[in-house]
Amino acid sequence: MLEVSDVSRQFGGVYALRDVNLKVAEGELRGIIGPNGAGKSTLFNLISGHLPADHGTVSYNGARIDRLAAHRRAALGIAIVFQAARIFRGMTVRENVMVGSHASTGAGFLSAVLRLPAHRRDERLIRERADAALGRVGLADWADRPAETLPLGQQRSMQLARALCADPKLLLLDEPASGLRATEREALSALITELHETGLTIMLVEHDVAMVTRLADRITVLDLGQVIAEGTPEEVRGDQRVIAAYLGEEVAT
Ligand SMILES: Nc1ncnc2c1ncn2[C@@H]1O[C@H](COP(=O)(O)OP(=O)(O)OP(=O)(O)O)[C@@H](O)[C@H]1O
Numbered sequence: 561m562l563e564v565s566d567v568s569r570q571f572g573g574v575y576a577l578r579d580v581n582l583k584v585a586e587g588e589l590r591g592i593i594g595p596n597g598a599g600k601s602t603l604f605n606l607i608s609g610h611l612p613a614d615h616g617t618v619s620y621n622g623a624r625i626d627r628l629a630a631h632r633r634a635a636l637g638i639a640i641v642f643q644a645a646r647i648f649r650g651m652t653v654r655e656n657v658m659v660g661s662h663a664s665t666g667a668g669f670l671s672a673v674l675r676l677p678a679h680r681r682d683e684r685l686i687r688e689r690a691d692a693a694l695g696r697v698g699l700a701d702w703a704d705r706p707a708e709t710l711p712l713g714q715q716r717s718m719q720l721a722r723a724l725c726a727d728p729k730l731l732l733l734d735e736p737a738s739g740l741r742a743t744e745r746e747a748l749s750a751l752i753t754e755l756h757e758t759g760l761t762i763m764l765v766e767h768d769v770a771m772v773t774r775l776a777d778r779i780t781v782l783d784l785g786q787v788i789a790e791g792t793p794e795e796v797r798g799d800q801r802v803i804a805a806y807l808g809e810e811v812a813t
């Protein structure tokens with residue numbers, strides 16, 4: 561489904577990613593791990609189109625997408641939940657999920673300003689999609705609450721719902737469990753598993769190696785912008801280079 565070939569990206573002469581090759585099969589849940597600064601978020605931004613690569617290609621369902629803008633890739637079914645995604649305070653959970661969907665319905669800015677019928681139809685459609693997505697993540701009863709009153713675990717589910725509005729086929733999750741308590745992590749893990757079981761292809765960046773080990777079909781390990789290991793969780797866990805890269809950090813427990 562996804563093929564990243566020889567992709568490199570530098571920032572100020574330093575490689576954030578260097579000659580990265582990666583293939584993800586449809587229906588797979590791929591874990592991406594690696595120390596801070598390994599290039600994990602950069603990889604996601606190159607796949608979703610929020611950053612251009614200096615070199616290399618990205619293909620999705622057999623077609624090159626690396627020259628497409630982020631919104632075009634989103635329309636093809638690639639959704640990203642950014643690391644430390646922000647919430648809109650003072651807006652309800654539903655409104656937070658609706659934000660960002662407007663670009664994908666088509667009636668456009670002018671009709672929104674003039675509140676033309678096409679816009680009202682769009683609003684209704686977006687609202688229906690948002691409510692469906694909130695249902696999928698178990699937040700149907702929280703839709704009218706101010707977003708900032710949600711516990712952190714539910715705020716992460718809300719970010720997931722926002723991504724699900726676009727009905728993605730490939731979902732990129734960048735450290736969705738950071739800062740969560742153990743019970744919230746478990747709930748989020750269960751939700752990710754559920755989404756995976758509906759057929760969604762998922763790439764999961766996470767520092768919690770134990771969580772990734774439990775969820776992922778395969779794991780890719782990045783270090784200093786390069787893929788240093790890839791395989792099943794069992795294979796990766798025993799890899800000497802992975803253990804070395806994580807020295808001083810918590811290795812799979
Ligand atoms: N916009 C940017 N400008 C300059 N340097 C950047 C930028 N984005 C990333 N980098 C650098 O590229 C490297 C990879 O960063 P990236 O954010 O992809 O790492 P990461 O694996 O996601 O780390 P973390 O686990 O801390 O989120 C780092 O050295 C980082 O400082």
Ligand SMILES: [Mg+2]
Pocket residue numbers: 600601602643734
């Ligand atoms: Mg990151």
